[in-house]
Amino acid sequence: MTAAARIVAYLGGNGSFSEEACRRFVPAHQLMPLGDFASVARAVCQGSADLALLPVSNSRVGPIATVRHLLAHPELRVVGEQVLGVRLHLLGCEGADITTIRHVSSHPAALIQCAPYLDGREWIAIPAASTSEAARQLAASNDPSRAAIASEAAAAIYGLRVLARDLQGEAENITRFAIVERRDQFA
Numbered sequence: 001m002t003a004a005a006r007i008v009a010y011l012g013g014n015g016s017f018s019e020e021a022c023r024r025f026v027p028a029h030q031l032m033p034l035g036d037f038a039s040v041a042r043a044v045c046q047g048s049a050d051l052a053l054l055p056v057s058n059s060r061v062g063p064i065a066t067v068r069h070l071l072a073h074p075e076l077r078v079v080g081e082q083v084l085g086v087r088l089h090l091l092g093c094e095g096a097d098i099t100t101i102r103h104v105s106s107h108p109a110a111l112i113q114c115a116p117y118l119d120g121r122e123w124i125a126i127p128a129a130s131t132s133e134a135a136r137q138l139a140a141s142n143d144p145s146r147a148a149i150a151s152e153a154a155a156a157i158y159g160l161r162v163l164a165r166d167l168q169g170e171a172e173n174i175t176r177f178a179i180v181e182r183r184d185q186f187a
């Protein structure tokens with residue numbers, strides 16, 4: 001990564017794991033949250049962002065196919081990699097507890113990471129654009145039959161309660177992030 005980079009694009013809004021990765025691994029950069037991985041990659045290709053952080057693989061899920069595909073774009077190059085430990089919690093609104101939940105929403109990668117916890121529960125899993133978006137939508141719905149799987153930071157930001165902690169279980173749950181630049185940026 002070069003010293004000249006200033007704007008970093010990433011998936012999610014406040015409280016996403018990608019945001020946590022940005023704050024840790026590329027601090028002092030201006031954050032540009034976007035709604036999906038393709039928009040993040042496009043922002044770097046088109047020059048509206050100087051770099052991007054994208055999750056490339058997870059210790060439970062394996063490679064994140066969509067992101068691998070985007071990173072094959074000839075205008076992009078990976079300039080660094082960092083790993084983030086991911087702790088996933090079940091969040092609910094006021095009045096919710098484990099017995100009121102019927103639907104659970106999160107990013108598909110997070111839902112897979114929690115499969116051992118979710119298996120055997122008769123909850124309907126609803127994919128969301130990111131863990132933080134699942135938390136934001138839950139807070140807006142204020143519906144005690146719904147839950148989101150997201151970070152502790154997302155619980156605080158969206159005023160949600162943590163109903164159950166560490167759904168990823170005890171084994172290490174690590175997501176590897178790629179730091180990406182436009183290939184010709186400093187040519």
Ligand SMILES: O=C(O)C(=O)C[C@]1(C(=O)O)C=C[C@@H](O)C=C1
Binds near residue numbers: 019
């Ligand atoms: O949804 C988020 O919070 C993200 O940053 C995405 C993402 C991913 O796609 O792997 C990042 C880290 C975790 O593995 C779960 C979700």
